[in-house]
Amino acid sequence: MRVVTQQEFGGPEVLRVIETDRPAPGPTEVLVRVHAAGINPVDWKTRAHEVFMGEPPYTVGWDVSGVVEELGFGATGVDVGDEVLGMPLFPRQAAAYADYVVAPSRHFVRKPKGLSHAEAAGLPLAGLTAWQALVDVANVQPGQRVLVDGAAGGVGHLAVQIAKARGAYVLGTASAPKHEFLRSLGVDEPVDYRDPNATVTGLDVLAATVGEESTSRWLPAVRHGGIVVTVAASQIDAPGVRHRQVLVEPDQIGLTGLVELIGKGQLKVHVEQTFPLEEAGKAHELGEAGRVTGKLVLTVA
Ligand code: NDP
Incomplete structure (x- = not known):
């Protein structure tokens, strides 16, 4: 072979x-x-x-x-x-x-x-990362405001759909030409990270898939008691905000959850x-x- x-x-x-x-x-x-x-x-x-x-x-x-x-x-x-x-x-x-x-x-x-x-x-790998971050760790609830940083990437484009399927209001960062793509995934509010004036507020969950610098830009938008789940950054400094880091692992329950969302037409x-x-x-x-x-x-x- x-x-x-x-x-x-x-x-x-x-x-x-x-x-x-x-x-x-x-x-x-x-x-x-x-x-x-x-x-x-x-x-x-x-x-x-x-x-x-x-x-x-x-x-x-x-x-x-x-x-x-x-x-x-x-x-x-x-x-x-x-x-x-x-x-x-x-x-x-x-x-x-x-x-x-x-x-x-x-x-x-x-x-x-x-x-x-x-x-x-x-x-599998990108989907399980998103699942473990948003479902297992953040336990996203209906109506929560969730920002996926890096929403057009492998992990991010699956994360935004999982957050939508759980009834969240979803924001996602990407360069402007990708905002149509984000909307097609159900993102409520695309954010242009290249625009220095772009701001977001009142986040319950920040799913950080880009890196430390980018995470620190959006961190102040997380409300007191909110959670930051990082997959691509380890250090964060935010008093009053919970921080968990995900290292993806094999997970048949998570895969089953992803496949169910695909079956319901909620994940592509x-x-x-x-x-x-x-x-x-x-x-x-x-x-x-x-x-x-x-x-x-x-x-x-
Ligand atoms: P991708 O290679 O798929 O990410 C590419 C995307 O990132 C592009 O669509 C690009 O959009 C976007 N992007 C780049 N810079 C920015 C920025 N500053 N703000 C917003 N979006 C940006 O990566 P993956 O999603 O596969 O992985 C992301 C990171 O997560 C990697 O570092 C990876 O190693 C890590 N990872 C960690 C795991 C873990 O278990 N901890 C598991 C899986 C991944 P644009 O063209 O608009 O810039």
């Missing part, structure tokens, strides 16, 4: 497709034929050694959409032939940029029929562009430039 691997840390050019043996599922694992693999910032951060997940040779990628081909002893919840999606905790290292993966069966759910493999591969995955497996480096270049709307995805089978 083909797998994208890197022999050293570095730029997009270190990603190479090699041939290797197909893995076999161990106990409680499944073998999945990958149809599409989502791309996330952690992939290029790992590739470049900004985040350390293991020594090269290394294969990046956490998001999988595919078809179950084999069940290991004790694997539950899915069957051979099922179309599945997931962000599994891989037994050895992240390995989604490949023809096949093995991973725990409990980290997958069945893919909704109406969702393409490319859309499904864009969902926007895929800006797909790339063949051989062009993973090109996809990283585009992603690292920081302007992607929604998700980038590798199409594998």
